[in-house]
Amino acid sequence: MYVTVKWCVLFFIFCSFPGSVETLKAEGKRKADPLWLKTQQLIIQSENDSKERQSGTESRTTNFSTMYGRDLLPAKKGEENTKQFLFEVVHILLNYVSKSFDRNTKVLDFHYPHQLKDGLEGFSLELSDNPENLEQLLVDCRDTLKYGVKTGHPRFFNQLSTGLDVIGLAGEWLTATANTNIFTFEISPVFIMMEEILLKKMYEKIGWPSEEGDGIFSPGGSISNLYSVLVARYYRFPEAKTKGMASVPRLVLFTSEHSHYSIKKAAAVLGIGTENVILVKCNERGKMIPSELESKIMETLTKGFVPFYVNATAGTTVYGAIDPLSEIADICKKYKLWMHVDAAWGGGLLMSRKHSVKLSGIERASSVTWNPHKLMGAPLQCSAILVRKKGLLQLCNQLCADYLFQPDKHYDVSYDTGDKAIQCGRHVDVFKFWLMWKAKGAEGFEVQVNKCLDNAEYLYNKLKQIVDFKLVFDGKPEHSNVCFWYIPPSLRELPNGQERSKRLHEVAPRIKAKMMEEGTTMIGYQPQGENVNFFRCVFSNPATSKADVDFLIEEIVRLGNDL
Numbered sequence: 001m002y003v004t005v006k007w008c009v010l011f012f013i014f015c016s017f018p019g020s021v022e023t024l025k026a027e028g029k030r031k032a033d034p035l036w037l038k039t040q041q042l043i044i045q046s047e048n049d050s051k052e053r054q055s056g057t058e059s060r061t062t063n064f065s066t067m068y069g070r071d072l073l074p075a076k077k078g079e080e081n082t083k084q085f086l087f088e089v090v091h092i093l094l095n096y097v098s099k100s101f102d103r104n105t106k107v108l109d110f111h112y113p114h115q116l117k118d119g120l121e122g123f124s125l126e127l128s129d130n131p132e133n134l135e136q137l138l139v140d141c142r143d144t145l146k147y148g149v150k151t152g153h154p155r156f157f158n159q160l161s162t163g164l165d166v167i168g169l170a171g172e173w174l175t176a177t178a179n180t181n182i183f184t185f186e187i188s189p190v191f192i193m194m195e196e197i198l199l200k201k202m203y204e205k206i207g208w209p210s211e212e213g214d215g216i217f218s219p220g221g222s223i224s225n226l227y228s229v230l231v232a233r234y235y236r237f238p239e240a241k242t243k244g245m246a247s248v249p250r251l252v253l254f255t256s257e258h259s260h261y262s263i264k265k266a267a268a269v270l271g272i273g274t275e276n277v278i279l280v281k282c283n284e285r286g287k288m289i290p291s292e293l294e295s296k297i298m299e300t301l302t303k304g305f306v307p308f309y310v311n312a313t314a315g316t317t318v319y320g321a322i323d324p325l326s327e328i329a330d331i332c333k334k335y336k337l338w339m340h341v342d343a344a345w346g347g348g349l350l351m352s353r354k355h356s357v358k359l360s361g362i363e364r365a366s367s368v369t370w371n372p373h374k375l376m377g378a379p380l381q382c383s384a385i386l387v388r389k390k391g392l393l394q395l396c397n398q399l400c401a402d403y404l405f406q407p408d409k410h411y412d413v414s415y416d417t418g419d420k421a422i423q424c425g426r427h428v429d430v431f432k433f434w435l436m437w438k439a440k441g442a443e444g445f446e447v448q449v450n451k452c453l454d455n456a457e458y459l460y461n462k463l464k465q466i467v468d469f470k471l472v473f474d475g476k477p478e479h480s481n482v483c484f485w486y487i488p489p490s491l492r493e494l495p496n497g498q499e500r501s502k503r504l505h506e507v508a509p510r511i512k513a514k515m516m517e518e519g520t521t522m523i524g525y526q527p528q529g530e531n532v533n534f535f536r537c538v539f540s541n542p543a544t545s546k547a548d549v550d551f552l553i554e555e556i557v558r559l560g561n562d563l
C-alpha cells in the first residue's frame with residue numbers, strides 16, 4: 001500500500017512538469033527551486049532502483065529461482081553455484097558501496113516498524129519452515145540494504161561512527177571469510193600477531209613505553225570501559241575476583257556528569273552499584289572541574305568509603321569535551337587512584353600532530369579506551385582497552401580453561417591471549433584496522449582526522465554568522481562535535497522563558513522526523529542538563545565535504561522554518 005502511494009506521488013510530481021526528464025534537466029532556472037531538486041532526486045533514485053533490479057536479473061546466466069542453499073558448497077559439484085551466488089552478492093554489495101558515496105541517493109529510505117513488519121514489495125522478514133530459493137535470498141540481501149541507513153553517506157552525521165572505508169570493508173569481508181575465533185594462537189596465528197603489533201602502535205601514540213602496555217580488542221567502548229573498572233578493582237582488591245564484593249569495602253568511583261553512561265553500567269554489572277558512581281560537575285564546555293573532583297574525593301573519604309578509580313573523558317559523546325587530563329592525573333597521583341581515560345571518541349586525535357596536544361596527560365593514565373571505529377573510520381566494531389601494567393589483564397580475568405589454554409602446547413602460550421578477556425569466543429576486530437593502517441600509514445589517518453576537525457570548524461564558523469542558529473556553547477570546537485539550536489522565525493521574537501524553552505525543545509525532534517521521512521540527511525539531537533533539545537553534528541566521515549555541511553544547514557532551515 002505504502003509503495004503504491006509512493007509511486008503515485010512520484011507519478012503526480014512527474015506529470016506536473018511538462019516534458020521528459022532530459023528536458024527538465026535542461027531548464028536551468030528550475031534548478032534553484034527546492035521542489036524541482038527534490039523531484040529530480042526522487043526520479044534519479046527510482047531510475048537507479050529499477051536499473052539495479054534489472055541488472056540484478058538480466059545479466060545472470062544462472063537461474064537462482066530454482067536453486068537453494070543446499071545446492072551450494074559443501075554440496076557435491078556445488079563450487080560453481082557457490083561462486084555464481086557469491087558474485088551476485090558481491091554485485092549487490094558493490095552497488096550499495098557506490099550508492100553510499102553518491103549524493104544523489106538518499107541517506108535512508110525510512111519505513112515505520114509496522115511497515116517493515118508487514119513486509120514491503122517482495123521483502124518479508126517472516127521466517128518459514130521451508131527453505132526459500134536463492135533468488136529470494138538475493139532480493140532479501142538487496143532489500144535489507146535498501147531499507148537500512150547508509151551510514152557511509154557523506155551526509156550522515158548522526159553517530160560518532162560514520163563512513164565506509166573501502167579497505168576496512170575489504171578487511172571485514174576477509175575476517176568473515178576466515179571465520180575464526182581470536183582466543184588462541186592455535187586457531188588465529190596471524191590475527192594474534194597483528195593484534196600485538198597494532199596494540200603496540202596504540203601504546204606508542206598514547207606515550208607509554210611499549211614494554212609496559214597491555215591490551216585487547218573488545219566489543220565496543222562500553223565493554224572497554226567495563227574492563228577498566230574491573231582491572232582497577234582487581235589491582236586494588238584482587239580478592240574481589242574470588243571472594244566477591246562481600247570481601248571488599250564500599251568502593252566509590254568518579255566520572256564527570258558529561259561522561260558516557262557505560263561507566264555507571266560497569267558499576268552496576270560489577271556489583272559496585274550505580275549509587276557509588278559519583279558524578280563530578282563540569283564547566284560550561286562539558287569538561288570536568290578538577291577542584292570539584294578533589295572535593296568529592298575528600299567527601300567520600302570522610303564518609304569512610306574507598307575511592308579507587310577516576311574516569312576522565314577525552315571526547316564526551318555530546319559536546320566532544322576533553323577533560324583536563326594532566327590536572328586529573330595529579331589528583332589521582334595524590335590520592336593513589338586508578339586513572340582511566342575514556343578516549344573512545346577522542347583517541348583518534350592522537351593520530352594528528354595538530355590535535356594530539358589536546359590529550360596531553362593521557363600518557364599518565366593507568367588505562368585507556370580507544371575506539372578506532374569512531375574517528376579513525378574503521379568498520380564497526382573496533383575498540384581497544386589498553387592497560388599500562390603488563391600481565392594485569394591476564395591475572396584479573398584468567399580462568400585457564402583446560403580445553404583451550406593448555407600450558408603444554410608446542411609454542412609460546414603467552415600468545416593465547418584469550419584468557420585476558422571476559423568473553424570466551426572473541427570476534428577478530430583487528431584485521432580491518434591493521435589493513436587500513438597498511439593502506440594509509442599513520443599519516444593517512446592524520447589527514448583524515450584533520451579533515452573531520454576542519455569540517456567541524458567550518459560548520460561552527462558558519463553557524464556563528466547565521467541568525468537562524470544559536471550555538472550551545474561559545475568557542476571553537478575541540479573535537480568534531482558542534483552543538484546548536486535552530487531557532488525558527490516563529491520563536492525569534494519570543495522572550496526567554498518557559499514558553500520559549502518548551503517550544504524550542506520540540507524543534508529538533510520535529511525537524512529530525514521530517515528529515516528521516518525524506519531521507520536527505522541525518523543528524524542527532526538530545527537535551528543535556530538544563531539545555532533543551534539541540535542538534536549535535538559530529539564528523540568522522542572523511543567523505544564529507546564542506547558542501548555537505550552547507551547542505552545540512554540549508555536542509556535544517558528548509559525543514560524547520562515553518563515550525
Ligand code: ABU
Binds near residue numbers: 158160221317
Ligand atoms: N558509544 C557512544 C556512541 C554514541 C554515538 O554514536 O552517538
